[in-house]
Amino acid sequence: MANETIFALATAAGRSAVAVIRLSGPGTREALQALAGRVPAARRASLRTLKDAGGQTLDQALVLWFPGPESYTGEDCAELHLHGGAAVVEAVSTRLLALGQPAEPGEFTRRAFEHGKLDLAQAEGVADLIDAETSGQARQALDQLGGALSRTHEAWRAALIESLSLLEAAVDFPDEEVPPDVDHAARAALEGLLGQLDGALADQARGQRVREGFRIAVIGAPNAGKSSLFNALIEREAAIVTATPGTTRDVIEAPRVIGGYKVILADTAGVRESDDAIEAEGVRRARAWAAQADLRLWVVDGAGSSAAWRHAHDLTRAGDFLLLNKADLAMGPDGAEASELADFVGLKILPVSASDGRGMADLVSALEEEVIAALSARDFPAVTRQRHVESLIVARERLAAALSARQVELAAEDVRLAARALGRITGRIDAEEVLGAVFAKFCIGK
Ligand SMILES: Nc1nc2c(ncn2[C@@H]2O[C@H](COP(=O)(O)OP(=O)(O)OP(=O)(O)O)[C@@H](O)[C@H]2O)c(=O)[nH]1
Ligand SMILES: [Mg+2]
Incomplete structure (x- = not known):
């Protein structure tokens, strides 16, 4: 899928002063050459005459060329800022059908995710920002897009992995009791985390209420x-x-x-x-x-x-x-x-x-x-979706199980599962169906 060159109208359909068509994929350079004669300088707005295959003028447009990987999706990208009349958009889209294929909803952002430009929680922030109707919703979406939610969950996950390494070191002491200092350090860290996860869960309704x-x-x-x-x-x-x-x-x-x-x-x-x-x-x-x-x-x-x-x-x-x-x-x-x-x-x-x-x-x-x-904001960035809450609940359960486990091997396994559950929030553990569900809710062109 990621090898096709995609295009879509990124602005709202209907009559407007300017309409933006966005392209992404390996054929973007070629598509620009075909439409505009030559590819403009990278990241500089250039006025170009767009033509169809027979040399007929389609529009006078502002063309922007973003060679990958420094682009929104991480691939070669371009934007065509057209006059926003339905006939112009239609004609340019028809021409692009020969050079690429129409994008699915959320496909640009999904490609950005796949190229590591943003994580899953940040991608959800993009969708929420587009849907935001109040300043509260916009603020929360911008926080999530900026990585506030991801940083918190990644920090928790890193702390779990650190405790895991302590526990795994303890496993290597054969036939003996776990050295008390190791056990103590791991336990203190896990208890601290349990408190934080409880706090985030107690606060779970807030982010969803803002949305x-x-x-x-x-x-x-x-x-x-x-x-x-x-x-x-x-x-x-x-x-x-x-x-x-x-x-x-x-x-x-x-x-x-x-x-x-x-x-x-x-x-x-x-x-x-x-x-x-x-x-x-x-x-x-x-x-x-x-x-x-x-x-x-x-x-x-x-x-x-x-x-x-x-x-x-x-x-x-x-x-x-x-x-x-x-x-x-x-x-x-x-x-x-x-x-x-x-x-x-x-x-x-x-x-x-x-x-x-x-x-x-x-x-x-x-x-x-x-x-x-x-x-309004508390100590944690709000969890904004049921998906986040479900992962937090699993992580919390596993953490509690780890703290009451009688054998260090079992505790280690629970901590591993807790880290996995947190990884799902940012998409580090990327089940295909989670990705499909998240991106299907986007609008086309984003
Ligand atoms: N004087 C006065 N009359 C009011 C006021 N508010 C409502 N009313 C009158 O009280 C009556 C009932 O108003 P509604 O708003 O239909 O009351 P409700 O609580 O929705 O009633 P139900 O739907 O039947 O449960 C109407 O005749 C209103 O005009 C007020 O502040 N002052
Ligand atoms: Mg009434």
């Missing part, structure tokens, strides 16, 4: 004003609001950027006992979404006196918010009673009004604080 969105559930009794608040937070009328209790049935999700991070807000059905099968299913879904959310906003009609506030408070956890809605009206017994309970269980209390907007700015800044505190 996929921090989840906030809006919950409460029927008619409390959940949908009104949800609409106000996402600044559009996505959910239906009526004076009839039990209006919302399904969970309605909508994204919003808060504090530079992607947040997924969910409006849910009002929680109460119901004989109506549809409503009961809505309540079940509301509970399920709330249980796996990162934060819950418990909405209570603060002006109410029906004791409806009791519903849904059992879904909250310390650190969640009680929103005393309808603050434009006089506070009623429901507001006072709910506040008392919320105080007791450690909820943050904010009066708001979805009708006249009071308290909304305070709510947004309080949410901003929560999201930033939950998602």
